[in-house]
Amino acid sequence: MNKIDFFATTAKGLEDVLVDELKALGCRNVKAGNGGVAFTGSMEDGYRACLWLRTANRVLLPVKSFHCPSQDALYEGVYSLAWEDRLTPEMTMAVDANLRDSEITHSRFAALKTKDAIVDRIRDRCGERPNVEPKDPDLRINLHLARNQCTVSLDLAGTGMHRRGYRRDPTIAPLKETLAAGLVALSEWDCQSHFVDPMCGSGSLPLEAALLASDTASGLLSPNFGFQRWPDFDSIIWKHLLEDAEQRRRQLRANLIFGSDRDRRALELSRRNAERAGIGSSIRWSQHDFAKLDPPAGQGTLLCNPPYGERIGDEDKLEDFYRKIGDTLKQRWTGWTAWVFTGNLPLSKRIGLKSARRIVLYNGPIECRLLKFELY
Numbered sequence: 014m015n016k017i018d019f020f021a022t023t024a025k026g027l028e029d030v031l032v033d034e035l036k037a038l039g040c041r042n043v044k045a046g047n048g049g050v051a052f053t054g055s056m057e058d059g060y061r062a063c064l065w066l067r068t069a070n071r072v073l074l075p076v077k078s079f080h081c082p083s084q085d086a087l088y089e090g091v092y093s094l095a096w097e098d099r100l101t102p103e104m105t106m107a108v109d110a111n112l113r114d115s116e117i118t119h120s121r122f123a124a125l126k127t128k129d130a131i132v133d134r135i136r137d138r139c140g141e142r143p144n145v146e147p148k149d150p151d152l153r154i155n156l157h158l159a160r161n162q163c164t165v166s167l168d169l170a171g172t173g174m175h176r177r178g179y180r181r182d183p184t185i186a187p188l189k190e191t192l193a194a195g196l197v198a199l200s201e202w203d204c205q206s207h208f209v210d211p212m213c214g215s216g217s218l219p220l221e222a223a224l225l226a227s228d229t230a231s232g233l234l235s236p237n238f239g240f241q242r243w244p245d246f247d248s249i250i251w252k253h254l255l256e257d258a259e260q261r262r263r264q265l266r267a268n269l270i271f272g273s274d275r276d277r278r279a280l281e282l283s284r285r286n287a288e289r290a291g292i293g294s295s296i297r298w299s300q301h302d303f304a305k306l307d308p309p310a311g312q313g314t315l316l317c318n319p320p321y322g323e324r325i326g327d328e329d330k331l332e333d334f335y336r337k338i339g340d341t342l343k344q345r346w347t348g349w350t351a352w353v354f355t356g357n358l359p360l361s362k363r364i365g366l367k368s369a370r371r372i373v374l375y376n377g378p379i380e381c382r383l384l385k386f387e388l389y
């Protein structure tokens with residue numbers, strides 16, 4: 014029963030957090046790799062992983078691995094799989110491809126060749142061909158080609174798992190929800206003391222903190238996954254998983270999580286996102302400049318993602334701003350543990366406080382640091 018090998022992908026640097034998540038879900042043979050984690054389990058474990066994993070971008074089910082030094086080898090390798098067991102002509106499909114250090118160098122070409130092989134196989138076996146639907150396919154197929162070794166996988170979620178369903182409006186420089194969840198996990202917040210994001214933007218960090226503390230499954234808000242449209246989908250198991258997740262969800266204590274920003278529109282967005290996530294009243298939002306924000310009484314964890322110049326903000330002004338972050342932390346947040354996530358290392362030095370930890374993470378292609386400051 015527990016024999017299926019899966020691979021969950023995540024942002025580089027979050028592999029260990031994902032390992033902990035998978036172990037907590039009871040998965041076996043959990044092993045961190047580069048940009049993801051391999052694990053073993055039943056199909057139910059695969060469904061559960063899609064519903065609960067906070068830091069995974071995708072959950073893949075590898076179906077074949079083969080040596081692939083040419084386009085013919087790719088076509089033959091993909092064609093040889095019994096696609097007719099997984100895909101009917103009435104279903105839609107899409108192929109994602111990522112390549113590294115291989116003879117085939119164009120991912121779009123590799124995706125096209127893979128699609129051709131699958132379509133030809135279904136047409137040969139069933140007389141008709143399935144259509145391609147890049148955005149919302151019934152079956153998304155993932156091709157990973159590294160050093161001429163090709164792995165073909167089925168994408169269980171079928172869509173990026175950062176799409177929790179609570180963020181729908183366009184936003185400037187938001188964190189991906191999966192990365193935000195990873196930062197919350199790395200901050201070691203105990204879910205009991207205060208949690209504050211004083212530069213909350215669209216609210217990703219307070220929202221992910223709230224989902225964690227209320228034991229809300231990350232996929233529960235928008236439980237539409239690719240596997241639900243597969244021919245072998247087990248709707249009874251899925252129904253039980255959803256019922257269990259609904260039961261586990263609990264009310265958040267008042268005055269536990271705080272989000273603040275100096276920008277009124279950011280707060281409007283945050284409030285709307287929190288409403289959609291069903292935790293509207295549990296987070297306290299306020300409009301303040303960080304330098305003037307009063308910490309809630311008692312101690313806790315401050316986690317923030319200040320502008321860092323890659324996408325918004327202006328480097329010179331930001332130097333002063335980062336200096337001010339350091340001064341504010343030192344003067345107003347004594348007794349707290351502060352974490353600052355930034356993609357600009359020179360700027361982070363302007364904070365002027367000695368960091369207790371520096372964790373390397375990637376926000377897309379940008380190398381970032383999560384810095385910990387103990388404010389004695």
Ligand SMILES: C[S@@+](CC[C@H](N)C(=O)[O-])C[C@H]1O[C@@H](n2cnc3c(N)ncnc32)[C@H](O)[C@@H]1O
Pocket residue numbers: 184185186187188189193211212213214215216217218273274275276279301302303304318319320321
């Ligand atoms: C990179 S964005 C944060 C994005 C957020 N983590 C998200 O996922 O949407 C930085 C935020 O810092 C806010 N900000 C900049 N300077 C500030 C200040 N002095 N006080 C409070 N907020 C500030 C900006 O308005 C912006 O929303």
